[in-house]
Amino acid sequence: xxxxxxxxxxxxxxxxxxxxxxxxxxxxxxxxxxxxxxxxxxxxxxxxxxxxxxxxxxxxxxxxxxxxxxxxxxxxxxxxxxxxxxxxxxxxxxxxxxxxxxxxxxxxxxxxxxxxxxxxxxxxxxxxxxxxxxxxxxxxxxxxxxxxxxxxxxxxxxxxxxxxxxxxxxxxxxxxxxxxxxxxxxxxxxxxxxxxxxxxxxxxxxxxxxxxxxxxxxxxxxxxxxxxxxxxxxxxxxxxxxxxxxxxxxxxxxxxxxxxxxxxxxxx
Amino acid sequence: xxxxxxxxxxxxxxxxxxxxxxxxxxxxxxxxxxxxxxxxxxxxxxxxxxxxxxxxxxxxxxxxxxxxxxxxxxxxxxxxxxxxxxxxxxxxxxxxxxxxxxxxxxxxxxxxxxxxxxxxxxxxxxxxxxxxxxxxxxxxxxxxxxxxxxxxxxxxxxxxxxxxxxxxxxxxxxxxxxxxxxxxxxxxxxxxxxxxxxxxxxxxxxxxxxxxxxxxxxxxxxxxxxxxxxxxxxxxxxxxxxxxxxxxxxxxxxxxxxxxxxxxxxxx
Numbered sequence: 001x002x003x004x005x006x007x008x009x010x011x012x013x014x015x016x017x018x019x020x021x022x023x024x025x026x027x028x029x030x031x032x033x034x035x036x037x038x039x040x041x042x043x044x045x046x047x048x049x050x051x052x053x054x055x056x057x058x059x060x061x062x063x064x065x066x067x068x069x070x071x072x073x074x075x076x077x078x079x080x081x082x083x084x085x086x087x088x089x090x091x092x093x094x095x096x097x098x099x100x101x102x103x104x105x106x107x108x109x110x111x112x113x114x115x116x117x118x119x120x121x122x123x124x125x126x127x128x129x130x131x132x133x134x135x136x137x138x139x140x141x142x143x144x145x146x147x148x149x150x151x152x153x154x155x156x157x158x159x160x161x162x163x164x165x166x167x168x169x170x171x172x173x174x175x176x177x178x179x180x181x182x183x184x185x186x187x188x189x190x191x192x193x194x195x196x197x198x199x200x201x202x203x204x205x206x207x208x209x210x211x212x213x214x215x216x217x218x219x220x221x222x223x224x225x226x227x228x229x230x231x232x233x234x235x236x237x238x239x240x241x242x243x244x245x246x247x248x249x250x251x252x253x254x255x256x257x258x259x260x261x262x263x264x265x266x267x268x
Numbered sequence: 269x270x271x272x273x274x275x276x277x278x279x280x281x282x283x284x285x286x287x288x289x290x291x292x293x294x295x296x297x298x299x300x301x302x303x304x305x306x307x308x309x310x311x312x313x314x315x316x317x318x319x320x321x322x323x324x325x326x327x328x329x330x331x332x333x334x335x336x337x338x339x340x341x342x343x344x345x346x347x348x349x350x351x352x353x354x355x356x357x358x359x360x361x362x363x364x365x366x367x368x369x370x371x372x373x374x375x376x377x378x379x380x381x382x383x384x385x386x387x388x389x390x391x392x393x394x395x396x397x398x399x400x401x402x403x404x405x406x407x408x409x410x411x412x413x414x415x416x417x418x419x420x421x422x423x424x425x426x427x428x429x430x431x432x433x434x435x436x437x438x439x440x441x442x443x444x445x446x447x448x449x450x451x452x453x454x455x456x457x458x459x460x461x462x463x464x465x466x467x468x469x470x471x472x473x474x475x476x477x478x479x480x481x482x483x484x485x486x487x488x489x490x491x492x493x494x495x496x497x498x499x500x501x502x503x504x505x506x507x508x509x510x511x512x513x514x515x516x517x518x519x520x521x522x523x524x525x526x527x528x529x530x531x532x533x534x535x536x
């Protein structure tokens with residue numbers, strides 16, 4: 001055991017395996033499992049006394065490739081990722097670095113979210129036009145679920161690119177409000193599919209539509225968070241994660257074989 | 269409501285969504301959900317009094333494209349599939365036909381199982397050589413989990429073909445013993461990977477290996493059962509199932525995007 005100091009962890013997770021991010025009694029959540037694993041390996045005595053801080057509380061169903069939490073621990077930093085991964089399923093901790101005590105992952109410079117919007121005849125030029133309306137500083141009250149935070153937010157960029165069956169829509173901002181990305185994507189999809197007049201689209205649109213919907217969470221991924229520190233890939237965790245990825249690829253391929261066979265059978 | 273008569277149902281299911289096939293108290297099983305759906309739509313009053321008969325009880329984790337059950341019902345046959353599908357998830361009922369009262373799906377002519385064996389350097393010629401040893405009439409005691417059935421079985425054919433990441437291994441027989449396909453596949457894999465001497469492989473091998481393992485269930489699919497009757501695809505169920513398949517393809521593609529991004533991130 002080393003001396004106790006603050007450590008930041010960077011990790012990915014498959015949102016479909018959890019009941020959201022935030023700890024809840026009797027529910028399997030990302031944060032809940034992470035804290036439990038930290039306790040189990042002896043990394044922390046309890047979540048209350050470890051100075052636990054998290055960066056982004058993603059919605060139920062949302063996945064992440066780069067979320068960050070930080071705790072005080074005396075566990076050897078070199079062993080932390082692989083020890084945690086041996087206790088986890090659907091979460092992959094790939095980097096652990098020592099940080100100053102004042103480090104708070106909540107205070108990020110840039111958060112990068114990607115939404116995978118299934119392509120179904122939307123006009124790319126209209127998607128980009130709508131995206132541009134949301135970039136910059138705006139009051140996002142009507143494009144988020146109400147909480148007690150300041151509704152003014154600055155979106156740095158929204159990029160749209162084709163990616164297989166999907167449009168990848170990349171959002172970058174210091175921070176987002178609750179449901180904000182999924183509401184904007186819903187607007188982009190409705191507008192570019194011709195189901196909503198372009199006059200009523202935008203954070204400052206004169207006449208908002210009567211209802212702003214929510215695109216489904218399982219196509220949203222928190223890609224990365226920039227907190228101003230480097231997170232090198234842990235070498236020991238790497239081997240286990242690669243093995244895990246290979247298994248996932250086999251499972252994905254199997255799922256696809258099954259779906260394709262069913263499609264063939266039913267269309268015969 | 270029509271007069272009560274016997275109806276046979278043909279259906280597919282994703283084994284990963286269920287705790288096996290057979291009904292169990294407090295567990296979500298294929299049979300359990302199917303019977304519950306039949307009760308819910310008013311197709312049967314209770315499972316005890318409907319003369320329920322099933323064809324193949326697949327192991328936990330095993331999927332199917334063509335399993336068969338039969339019940340007595342007065343529900344309109346033309347409406348049965350779509351009514352059931354509206355109550356089901358992970359099970360797709362695609363054909364319902366009226367059959368004689370004596371019809372028993374257990375008495376099938378041919379059952380066709382496919383195992384998707386991940387390709388990882390096995391020799392195809394050895395796979396085929398081992399497969400050939402199991403074809404024909406043999407005592408499969410050592411290649412099945414014990415139950416009180418006659419261990420003599422006749423395998424009509426075992427075909428090996430390449431299919432994407434996998435070898436598709438197709439087994440055809442009138443009936444199989446418990447775990448029989450998964451044990452034979454385990455032998456085929458061990459033998460063709462050079463981990464087991466070919467002398468010790470085969471139903472009648474002189475010296476059996478000390479332990480015969482079990483290949484994982486999630487790569488096994490009950491492809492079809494031939495009971496000697498035609499099962500035309502129900503037109504109304506077709507539309508719903510196709511929509512379901514399209515959603516599954518999107519989900520599969522999303523899963524693959526996530527896995528690939530994680531692979532990229534971790535290998536950077």
